[in-house]
Amino acid sequence: MDSGVEQTRELPQEITTKTDTRDILARETQYQIDKGFRDWTIVDVDAHHSEMSSWREVVEYLDDPILKHYAHEFQARTGGAPGLSNHMPGLRYQDAGGRIPHQTHIGEKVEDDSVHRDVTLMRRSMDAMGLDHQILFPGNLLQLGTHPQPRVEAQLALAYNRWVCERILPMDDRVKTLLYLPISEPDMCMKIIKEFGENPNVSGFMITAVRYKPVHHNQFIPIYRELEERGLPLAFHAGLTWGDDWMKQLDLFISMHAISFVLCNIVHMTNWIIHGMQERFPKLDVIWIESGLAWLAFLMQRLDSEYLMRPSEAPLLKKLPSEYMADMFYTCQPIETSNMALTEETFKAVKAETQLLYASDWPHWDFNPPSTIYDLPFLDEQAKRNILGENAVKLFGIDTKKPKTA
Amino acid sequence: MAELFVGREDEFEDRGRKVIAHGDLEIGVFFVDGGFYAYENKCVHQGGPVCQGRILNRVVEMISDDKTSQGLAWSEDDVHIVCPWHGYEFNLKTGVHPGYKNARLRPFDVKLKDGEVYVVT
Numbered sequence: 001m002d003s004g005v006e007q008t009r010e011l012p013q014e015i016t017t018k019t020d021t022r023d024i025l026a027r028e029t030q031y032q033i034d035k036g037f038r039d040w041t042i043v044d045v046d047a048h049h050s051e052m053s054s055w056r057e058v059v060e061y062l063d064d065p066i067l068k069h070y071a072h073e074f075q076a077r078t079g080g081a082p083g084l085s086n087h088m089p090g091l092r093y094q095d096a097g098g099r100i101p102h103q104t105h106i107g108e109k110v111e112d113d114s115v116h117r118d119v120t121l122m123r124r125s126m127d128a129m130g131l132d133h134q135i136l137f138p139g140n141l142l143q144l145g146t147h148p149q150p151r152v153e154a155q156l157a158l159a160y161n162r163w164v165c166e167r168i169l170p171m172d173d174r175v176k177t178l179l180y181l182p183i184s185e186p187d188m189c190m191k192i193i194k195e196f197g198e199n200p201n202v203s204g205f206m207i208t209a210v211r212y213k214p215v216h217h218n219q220f221i222p223i224y225r226e227l228e229e230r231g232l233p234l235a236f237h238a239g240l241t242w243g244d245d246w247m248k249q250l251d252l253f254i255s256m257h258a259i260s261f262v263l264c265n266i267v268h269m270t271n272w273i274i275h276g277m278q279e280r281f282p283k284l285d286v287i288w289i290e291s292g293l294a295w296l297a298f299l300m301q302r303l304d305s306e307y308l309m310r311p312s313e314a315p316l317l318k319k320l321p322s323e324y325m326a327d328m329f330y331t332c333q334p335i336e337t338s339n340m341a342l343t344e345e346t347f348k349a350v351k352a353e354t355q356l357l358y359a360s361d362w363p364h365w366d367f368n369p370p371s372t373i374y375d376l377p378f379l380d381e382q383a384k385r386n387i388l389g390e391n392a393v394k395l396f397g398i399d400t401k402k403p404k405t406a
Numbered sequence: 407m408a409e410l411f412v413g414r415e416d417e418f419e420d421r422g423r424k425v426i427a428h429g430d431l432e433i434g435v436f437f438v439d440g441g442f443y444a445y446e447n448k449c450v451h452q453g454g455p456v457c458q459g460r461i462l463n464r465v466v467e468m469i470s471d472d473k474t475s476q477g478l479a480w481s482e483d484d485v486h487i488v489c490p491w492h493g494y495e496f497n498l499k500t501g502v503h504p505g506y507k508n509a510r511l512r513p514f515d516v517k518l519k520d521g522e523v524y525v526v527t
Contacts, residue, residue, distance in 0.1 A: 005409050005411050005524070006408045006411075006428055006527075007428075008411060009426065009427050009428075010424060010426055010427075011425040012425070012458060013425055013458065014459070014460065014490075015455060015459065024455075024491075026455070027447075027454060030430060096493045098460065099459070099460055099462070099493045100488075100493050101490055102490070365492065365493065366492060368452070369452060369453075371452065
């Protein structure tokens with residue numbers, strides 16, 4: 001006789017730092033299957049690994065024997081990271097007091113030792129989120145732009161770039177990077193571009209946006225010229241800081257994070273536009289990463305209004321600042337959706353259908369799975385497909401014939 | 407309407423929970439201050455596994471009569487479940503976000519029968 005009681009199965013009670021990435025993201029996997037977009041081409045233009053977990057390996061790639069000696073000594077005293085780096089203690093707030101375990105630590109079991117542990121973790125996140133390709137960035141090294149020792153920043157950038165290109169990227173064709181450029185040291189940037197510019201796993205180069213030298217400085221022009229001539233995109237990856245005078249007034253992580261991640265890109269974008277960099281480098285593809293999207297509509301209107309009154313201060317411009325901004329590329333994460341009407345207008349303003357790139361930012365606390373784009377109510381299917389993958393395929397010239405799983 | 411068996415009442419300690427699945431439907435059942443509460447294991451934010459997050463008391467700020475802040479404290483009454491994907495918090499007895507009443511978890515009725523716990527779907 002039917003008792004009316006249905007059979008169930010029990011799930012783990014709590015997700016912790018030991019939970020497998022595929023289990024953490026299982027709901028996204030199932031949602032893609034249910035909605036029927038799991039076979040779409042999805043390219044994640046901003047994901048991270050924890051290079052500090054491999055810091056002992058990274059510092060072995062330092063050229064400078066004295067810095068390498070310091071790195072060894074720092075590790076002997078502290079047990080590992082973050083010797084030589086300018087790791088900011090405030091970053092420890094990111095997991096909201098342990099509320100978001102995948103931000104705290106990815107401590108899951110990895111048995112496959114045929115590849116670097118980071119490669120296995122990347123594969124798990126890609127498989128769970130249905131990603132075809134992923135652009136990988138470091139984590140704590142994104143703070144290097146404020147390192148008090150420009151030479152150390154440059155040496156660490158070179159060491160990390162060599163390590164990631166040798167130990168991580170060759171292990172999976174689906175994973176690429178935009179390599180770190182330490183623009184405080186332009187000569188090193190040129191060396192890095194020449195050494196890695198032809199590397200098939202390097203899709204372009206990246207400047208960490210938390211830094212205090214104007215991006216239009218003549219010192220940097222040869223870097224942009226070199227990238228444009230090579231047809232390689234340039235990205236500005238935003239970050240946080242508690243170190244400048246404005247941010248010091250924001251005494252909670254939520255406040256500092258909300259503003260500093262946007263402020264750095266607002267400052268660089270303003271200089272980039274007003275100093276006519278788009279006119280000087282019309283063929284250079286520029287990508288602005290990880291400031292969300294809400295800042296764009298504000299800045300477009302703000303710069304347009306000021307430019308119309310003061311064109312003599314921006315003589316290189318031949319059109320409105322907002323028009324130049326709509327020529328560039330943006331990653332969507334962390335997308336703001338509390339007012340969907342504003343989100344929709346922002347999408348229109350930046351010509352999202354061709355200029356917006358999906359980014360997860362996994363495994364960080366404010367990551368966006370692909371469903372955040374799929375679920376937007378004002379996009380048609382082609383726009384969703386473009387943002388989730390097709391725009392990035394065109395921008396980076398990605399071979400879409402590669403399989404989705406390794 | 408179906409009844410899903412969750413477990414025995416005496417298996418639940420205070421602030422204990424079980425998360426069960428029936429097909430694609432996942433439900434978290436919580437025991438808080440002598441009462442059972444059940445919600446879909448799907449965060450209203452981006453669909454995260456909210457019922458598998460940490461259980462923590464609500465954080466409150468102590469404001470004196472003169473309106474000065476005297477710092478933060480744990481609420482003695484309000485218990486929250488925190489979505490492990492992004493940190494959205496919901497009151498375990500109401501399923502509602504502390505600052506945005508439109509953000510609320512999908513609730514299910516809980517039925518107790520002969521020392522056993524069921525959710526009604």
